[in-house]
Amino acid sequence: MALNRKLAYIDLGQKKTIVKEIPYEWRRKFLGGRGISAYLLFRHLPKGSDPLGPGNVVIISTGVLGGTGFGPFECTGITSKSPLTGLSAFSPVTGHFAGEMRWAGFDHLVITGKSRHPVYLYIHDGKIDFKTAKNLKGKSISETLGNIRKDLLDEDVRALVVGPAGENRVCFADVSTDCGHRAGRTGMGAVLGSKNIKAVVCRGARDVLVKRPVDLLAYQKEIFDRLLPIIHLPHAPSTFEKNEVSIRDMTVNSFQRADRDSEMALRHLIAESGSDLFSTRCILEWVLRLFQAGIITQKKIRDIPLSRNNIATHMEVVNRITANKGIGTTLSLGPLGASKKLGKESLSCFPSVIELIQMYTEAVADPLAPAQRDISFLKVNNNAHEKSYPIKTTGMRVTDRCESGSIDRRTMGKMPGRKVSEMVANCLGFNGFHVPEDILGMPLFSVYEKLLDLVTGLRVKKNDLAEIAHRCYATERLLNLRESSIHGRPASITEAFDVPVGLRMTKSCWDGLELKTFQRLVSRYYKGKGWDRKSMVKLRFFKNLGIEDLWVLLK
Amino acid sequence: MGFVEVKSRSSISDRQLVVDPKKCTGCRQCEIVCSISQCGVSNPTKSRIRIIHWRNKGIFIPISCQQCEDAPCMTACPREAIQRDTGLNRVVVDYDRCISCKICVSACPFGAMGFDPQDQKIFKCNLCDGDPQCVRFCYPQSIDFTDPGRLQYPRIRNAALKYAGFGRKTHVVFSGK
């Protein structure tokens, strides 16, 4: 059966693995991918564990449609407690890793503990080997890949690789695939690095069963043909690169560098060191502004003559961040962490609050993320909102109402239609499948229903899918409520407001939006949608969702 | 699938599978689609078309059965289980005669003959009985299913363009120099 798939518990400390079948009941409740990962994280993450300590748990997952020919949309998800926010995070990465992991025999890898020496995991045909990575220490992404390929005498391995930034626990370190796709935000590179994992490598020759192959191919062809006008299919690596460049250009446009070659060299350096490009560029701009404001002095950064036009200085700062040395020790904590050392007023120099939000909240599972974003755009006009989200339509017209099958909708929180569809996509193993209805020729949810049926034989109705999405969000949110009560307030964007009057960011949509107003908006958002602590932390709520086994873990 | 049965289903067609490695992006969609259509499972190792790559150099080459006129696998087969299907101009395996000795796998210079350890059967590209799925799903159009008369046409056209000097400053042919 297509859903008879395995998950592996990998204990790095003991170097032991346990392989288990994924229970059918989990599929019914969480489907796969992000949903099952959220559930597993709740079950295995010890309360209050340090994101960069051995107690943290990393879950690498693929969805139920992984490896069945949806190339550009398929994603692998990395779920863990983020060192940036202290909350649970899901970081999706496109590329071919998802399929290879399924062909290697696994849908989920639950990684716990910490290895004594650097290792990379080699997953092949149902087996998991711990391979030494002592010789890979400090190596860049491409060097690491080259060495692993030589070591395994296999050019076709697929890998998730951590760069030196991740090894040195830079809080915004990312994870790169062998073809350069990145799990950017939320610092998953640092979490893997803190466990002494240099890479997770897959190679498989096992079957991924498909329930109705002929119908699947016919339907896939229909979908791809419909998508042709709006997307490049299949995803050529060069196309991906181009996309990334445009995003980067869009985000930090104040660098105003003339020299294209050195600009490329800087990007290359950041990518090879395994830092999130967006975050690192924001930090670089921040450093310049801190320097101009006299918050970082010449003495503090030693002999680097910091200048906007001298790319070498940027490279030196990147190198220090990567090595977590000198000024890099502070900067590698991320802006909110660093501001604790540099002083609250330092945050007023950050390029913009929007960038601060994006650095912290992109792909973070807490519904606060969209809340912060939505609220952040209250102050700007609709056009600017559109610009920031180049998604043509929501694709799904479920509206704000919670549509549910067996769960009692009166006691459930509400989610915007787009969030529901995003969550279902992540559970299926898709990312970025925001396709307008008129192009698909049918509602997005009907496409999901049909694909699920063709690939797995599961007949799940739209309402059930919405219910699954709610259950998954609730699981993530409950975990976040649990974790934030331990550390007090987790690293939160609200700190951005905690700066002396007069030093607050200028030229941002947050001007005049006081901290209290913001907090009020956030709490109203949660209360109004039923995602606040009072509505959620009740045994009845857990029972309604069918996750009462997690109740004891909440306490 | 028996040889006789295949032959009777075939329509007369001369078309052949041709690849243009320059257009291949290495997406491996063809491999997945081939395995799904041929075996009903997703597993690139069971695909009849394979992408060989030098990823760092950006080189991707799709390799599948060339349906050779004088096929080494056909010659090597001790049971004469591999024969030519003239209807679709392809080389086919008669599984009623095949004893899975795998000598064809060794004989094929392209490595286009595969062996499925689960089924204990050899496999090769059968041109999807005239509707190649890999071609349908190769959006960069690196694989094509075309008439022999047009096989070399794109290359001839490219060569002619170069010869004529398009893209150069002087048009060699037309300037008479």
Ligand code: SF4
């Ligand atoms: S589908 Fe086409 S472009 Fe993609 S790997 Fe196959 S031959 Fe190359």
Ligand code: SF4
């Ligand atoms: S023509 Fe059919 S059998 Fe041959 S490689 Fe393409 S998809 Fe596979």
